[in-house]
Amino acid sequence: MVRLRAVPRRGQNRGRLSAAAVISDRRLEREAAKRRQERRSQGIAAASTIIVLGGLAAWILSSPGWPEVRELFFNWEVFKEAFPEVLDGFWLDVKLFVLVEIAVLILGLAIALIRTSRGAALFPLRLLAAVWVDLFRGIPTILLVYLVGFGVPALRLSGLPTDPVVLGGIALGLSYSAYVAEVYRAGIRSVHRGQRDAALAVGLTETQTMRHVILPQAIRRVVPPLLNDFVALQKDVALVSILGPLEAFRLAQIFQGETFNYTPLIAAALLYLAVTVPLARLVDRMGGAPGEVR
Amino acid sequence: MAAPVLELRGVTKAFGERQVLRGIDLTVTEHEAIALIGASGSGKSTLLRCIDLLEEIDDGDVLLDGEVITDPSVDPVAVRRRLGLVFQAYNLFPHLTALQNVVLGEMRAHGVSRAEAEESGRALLARFGLAGREDDRPDNLSGGQQQRVAIARAFSGRPRALLLDEVTSALDPELVGEVLAAVRDLKGEGLTMVIATHEMSFAREVADEVAFLHEGRIVEAGPPAKVLGEPERPETRRFLSRLLEAGRI
Numbered sequence: 001m002v003r004l005r006a007v008p009r010r011g012q013n014r015g016r017l018s019a020a021a022v023i024s025d026r027r028l029e030r031e032a033a034k035r036r037q038e039r040r041s042q043g044i045a046a047a048s049t050i051i052v053l054g055g056l057a058a059w060i061l062s063s064p065g066w067p068e069v070r071e072l073f074f075n076w077e078v079f080k081e082a083f084p085e086v087l088d089g090f091w092l093d094v095k096l097f098v099l100v101e102i103a104v105l106i107l108g109l110a111i112a113l114i115r116t117s118r119g120a121a122l123f124p125l126r127l128l129a130a131v132w133v134d135l136f137r138g139i140p141t142i143l144l145v146y147l148v149g150f151g152v153p154a155l156r157l158s159g160l161p162t163d164p165v166v167l168g169g170i171a172l173g174l175s176y177s178a179y180v181a182e183v184y185r186a187g188i189r190s191v192h193r194g195q196r197d198a199a200l201a202v203g204l205t206e207t208q209t210m211r212h213v214i215l216p217q218a219i220r221r222v223v224p225p226l227l228n229d230f231v232a233l234q235k236d237v238a239l240v241s242i243l244g245p246l247e248a249f250r251l252a253q254i255f256q257g258e259t260f261n262y263t264p265l266i267a268a269a270l271l272y273l274a275v276t277v278p279l280a281r282l283v284d285r286m287g288g289a290p291g292e293v294r
Numbered sequence: 295m296a297a298p299v300l301e302l303r304g305v306t307k308a309f310g311e312r313q314v315l316r317g318i319d320l321t322v323t324e325h326e327a328i329a330l331i332g333a334s335g336s337g338k339s340t341l342l343r344c345i346d347l348l349e350e351i352d353d354g355d356v357l358l359d360g361e362v363i364t365d366p367s368v369d370p371v372a373v374r375r376r377l378g379l380v381f382q383a384y385n386l387f388p389h390l391t392a393l394q395n396v397v398l399g400e401m402r403a404h405g406v407s408r409a410e411a412e413e414s415g416r417a418l419l420a421r422f423g424l425a426g427r428e429d430d431r432p433d434n435l436s437g438g439q440q441q442r443v444a445i446a447r448a449f450s451g452r453p454r455a456l457l458l459d460e461v462t463s464a465l466d467p468e469l470v471g472e473v474l475a476a477v478r479d480l481k482g483e484g485l486t487m488v489i490a491t492h493e494m495s496f497a498r499e500v501a502d503e504v505a506f507l508h509e510g511r512i513v514e515a516g517p518p519a520k521v522l523g524e525p526e527r528p529e530t531r532r533f534l535s536r537l538l539e540a541g542r543i
């Protein structure tokens with residue numbers, strides 16, 4: 001939106017002074033036209049939004065099944081009862097999300113550094129890192145949750161965790177560390193090779209070059225894709241419910257079983273949205289195209 | 295005669311099938327500036343990169359202060375700390391300010407304290423006409439300013455020899471002078487230099503010797519007046535007349 005600064009008028013001299021001192025009539029005209037155009041396109045956008053959303057709402061509300069759907073999914077009484085309990089469970093999701101995210105950021109970076117390392121001595125580690133990424137990125141996360149969550153306790157080895165929350169967190173960590181490692185690696189590879197040359201030329205070691213020159217540039221570039229993976233992980237935390245811990249989705253399911261009403265699931269969905277939408281807006285702000293909704 | 299700082303003996307280098315250096319012999323004595331001239335693609339950059347151990351040579355030796363540095367047992371990091379290299383495309387660190395670019399090597403490679411490194415870094419930037427630009431990032435600086443920061447960065451470790459790779463080739467014509475002034479300044483203090491360049495008048499002015507690189511060999515070398523004024527070899531003559539036609543002399 002263009003806003004004009006108030007320009008002091010100079011009486012009869014207007015238009016004769018240099019263009020820098022006074023805004024010419026021609027320019028004022030052009031800017032007024034631009035504002036009119038802008039107002040018109042905003043009006044069109046608003047009108048089309050109202051028509052589309054209103055039409056959609058009318059279509060759904062007039063559907064033959066709507067009264068039942070409203071009763072089953074949007075029951076205020078059930079919502080009021082379910083929400084506090086689901087919210088209680090949601091803190092577990094948030095905690096798990098934060099812990100797994102931190103672990104994944106560190107582990108992913110370590111894997112990326114190993115994969116981009118050069119020395120011959122690190123070859124076995126490089127191979128291991130490559131296998132790790134292929135394996136855990138290639139298996140659906142839900143399957144990993146099953147395999148780790150039910151497989152590890154079945155081994156009945158002492159010393160291994162048996163808490164389903166921990167096991168679920170490990171499964172998510174395996175899956176997401178593979179994704180995040182590839183994001184870091186792409187960032188590292190995107191830094192121009194002249195940067196490495198210059199760092200070595202001033203006498204830095206390979207490690208110092210990575211630490212002081214390559215990584216700072218790489219990480220800046222991968223913040224948006226990393227945030228994207230944050231959003232995905234925040235949602236996938238619900239997969240841990242398979243193993244039984246009383247997190248938001250699981251509690252909503254239990255509630256739903258008791259009341260034969262789906263409103264608790266809506267309550268859970270709203271809670272996930274409360275975290276993922278701000279995260280998604282942050283992603284847009286950091287890398288989105290202009291003109292999109294921010 | 296002064297002791298040689300740099301000595302190349304029969305240096306060869308190939309990239310795959312492509313033989314770029316076919317046996318380079320070159321001696322750079324203390325305080326001497328050698329201008330390396332030759333057509334684009336003749337191997338000037340490769341030669342400088344081989345000296346700074348950014349490329350591994352195939353055969354021959356490079357000696358720094360009499361010590362063979364191209365031996366596999368030599369730590370390349372220690373060697374690079376004794377040399378400076380300025381790149382054609384500046385290669386400044388874009389996430390660091392001008393001053394941080396200059397002090398990074400000092401602090402991390404030479405173990406100088408931050409305070410000390412910043413003090414000498416500021417003095418160096420001021421010397422190259424960059425006082426007041428210490429906290430600017432490279433993308434806020436003109437090409438000429440960036441290249442002067444790069445020269446300050448390469449010189450900050452007080453190298454035994456400074457290698458300059460066509461430091462004005464990426465610049466708009468009106469910015470060439472300020473960068474050449476910085477090089478002239480360093481020559482004035484007696485710094486040993488190898489200068490790959492297309493600026494023949496500058497080579498004539500600042501170099502003690504000009505070496506003409508052609509098809510992987512130095513086919514002619516000698517005082518600037520001789521090599522640039524009365525070249526003996528037909529290859530040199532052809533190269534110089536092509537530059538003349540292009541208005542580069």
Ligand SMILES: Nc1ncnc2c1ncn2[C@@H]1O[C@H](COP(=O)(O)OP(=O)(O)O)[C@@H](O)[C@H]1O
Pocket residue numbers: 309312314332333334335336337338339340341
């Ligand atoms: N890393 C590399 N890999 C393959 N070929 C290269 C590489 N670097 C340089 N070359 C080739 O070596 C030759 C000499 O290049 P260069 O040293 O850059 O010449 P100059 O600096 O004189 O223009 C060119 O043919 C170039 O394509």
Ligand SMILES: [Mg+2]
Pocket residue numbers: 338339340382459460
């Ligand atoms: Mg070159």
